[in-house]
Amino acid sequence: MIDVRRSAERFTTETDWLTSRHSFSFGPHYDPSNVGFAVLVAHNEDVVAPGRGYDTHPHVDQEIVTWVLEGSLVHEDSHGHRGEVRPGLAQLMSAGRGVLHSERNDAPGADRPTRFVQMWLRPDEAGLDPSYAQREVDPGAGLVPLVSGVPGLDAAVRIHTGGAALHVARLAPGASAELPDAPHLHVFVARGAVDLEGAGRLDEGDAARFTATGGPRLTGAVEAEVLVWQLP
Secondary structure, three states: OEEEEOHHHOEEEEOOOEEEEEOOOEOOEOOOOOOOEOOEEEEEEEEEOOOOEEEEEEEOOOEEEEEEEEOOEEEEEOOOOEEEEOOOEEEEEEOOOOEEEEEEOOOOOOOOOEEEEEEEEOOOOOOOOOEEEEEEOOOOOOEEEEEEOOOOOOOOEEOOOOOOEEEEEEEOOOOEEEOOOOOEEEEEEEEOEEEEOOOEEEEOOOEEEEEOOOOOEEEEOOOEEEEEEEEO
């Protein structure tokens, strides 16, 4: 099965400092037919104004992956972790049995909006010790794994969800990559546009959900950056 979701179909939350577009039901936005995909339960694209952001709030038993597209995001949590996440850094916060954290666009000199994609997954076990990791990634050519819980698939960061991995593909026009053959694939166009085998043209903000369809081929229609989850 292939399910294409267009950018304009996403739920949107807007405040004076935030525009957040949700691929699944999130917060006050609820659609019983769209509450996640496999173990992926949130997939939000956020734009946060300079000097603003999410103040301290709790999470429990979630694997939270963040990929910054523009600007930077300052993370602080109740277990003493602090980091500034910028483009090219893969970040994972494993909430485990409980953590408080904040995420703000307030690094020294921050003077422009920060745009990032944040994704939440269910871990294999509840009540794990909270942990935090951020690692530099060289996207290079083709499909590059950012986080992985797939045996034998190395990535910058290990995730506590078996069979799940996030890849990034940066494609020039006409360049292509073969996506993993996984039980589920979630393909999100973060920038540009692509042609995706079986789904057709996907523009910025569009997504496609594949279930038991093999490994499709992804080709850049223009310069593009694509986030691909392979899921159990």
